Amino acid sequence: MADVSQPANGEEPNRRDFLNIAVGATGAVGGAFFAWPLIDSMNPAADTLALASTEVDLSAVEEGQSIVVKWRGKPVFIRHRTAEEIEAAQAVNLDDLVDPQTDGDRVQKDEWLIMVGVCTHLGCIPLGNKDGEPKGDFGGWFCPCHGSHYDTSGRIRKGPAPKNLGVPEYAFIDESVVKIG
């Protein structure tokens, strides 16, 4: 074995080392290029990514009106808040809140409140988007399952829910079109 792994006459050991290293390195590069797509395939597929965001045209939503859009299978509440609602949301003393958060942290534009409409208690869909639906004691939303009351900023004020309604990632593409996700 010794005369195979070592040059017998000690001549040009570097050249053979170089060749072996080159073969090993090329093989490793090839292995990496082979493995990359396998690992990459764990990323979400293109059709899933295409559905990951929703664009909503808000131009038809009147002041005081709410709409519900579907985003990743969940309802998203979008409310065009009135001046009184904005004022009420901003005037709240943070000490009164279960999950303290200022209204400014929850909206990008004061008149548009955008949040995931899933009650943080046990996942029901709160009422309060349509005229005639109960809006709870704080003028926002009311969860019919276990009686959680949310205010005009979607914050939990009364009832069993532990957290405020979630705010998804969103950005206004232009004046009236918002991209959620």
Add this chain to the structure above:
Amino acid sequence: MRKSVFALAAALMMGATGAQAAGDKIVPAEQEWSWTGYFGKFDKASAQRGLQVYQEVCSTCHGLKRVAYRNLMDLGYTEDQVKAFAAEYEVMDGPDDEGEMFFRAAIPADKFVSPFANDNAARASNGGALPPDLSLIVKARATGYGSIPLNFAKWMQGNGTASGADYIYALLTGYEEDDETANAWLKERWDHAEETGHLTKHQLEEGFKEHVTAEGKYFNRYFPGHNIGMAPPIDDDYVEYEDGTEATKEQIARDIATFLAWASEPELEQRKEMGWKVILFLVFLLGLTIAAKRRLWKNVKK
């Protein structure tokens, strides 16, 4: 050994061409396509025109349900163009709060909207004949070139599914106006087969039989059995191309075939490119390994 392999291949090929002429299946003429061969790439301009043809002509009966509007960006459209294109269609969504289904404008993430709600509705509107979905039609109709060795040779040349596109092209340009011209064409084929000795004894005894196109059907040279339910869908200047290309019947057929080939195999360019990369890499690695092996054995093999 090598000689006998070649002889066998040659014999198979000759036998195969003979069988092809005698068989009922008519092999469509081969066309030049941009995406065949080792370096083939889709002709984007042609595919875009093909999309226009699909939209204006085919889509009244044929769906394209496995292609999403967002996929059109591969053909060189911008996101805004795709959005505008998708918005022309309506898809059923829902259920809404009341449990009702509703229609909304399509978005790029949606698949092409099919013209009929389901296969039965499509049959009912088309005299019982089902217009097939075109998403994979080029692959589905790629029935080859008439013989296994020929198919293998074509496949090795990177012509994998081109015979499907040849068929689409031939079908769209292969209508005969009436039974008279149809039978003239059939008789010509018969005479040629008779001359070259490709008719069976039984066929010779029976003699040439006039073809009568069935009621409500149309004669097509390349459709198996010649009775096709689809009326001749295109003609010269049937569409007006946005890029000013002259819309001859042949041009339209070529463009729609290119578009459908892309729809069937959108990954084709990527696949061919990857093949080259892999082969070049393996050749390089083979060279290195041989050099290393030679060096390793130098002192043993004198």
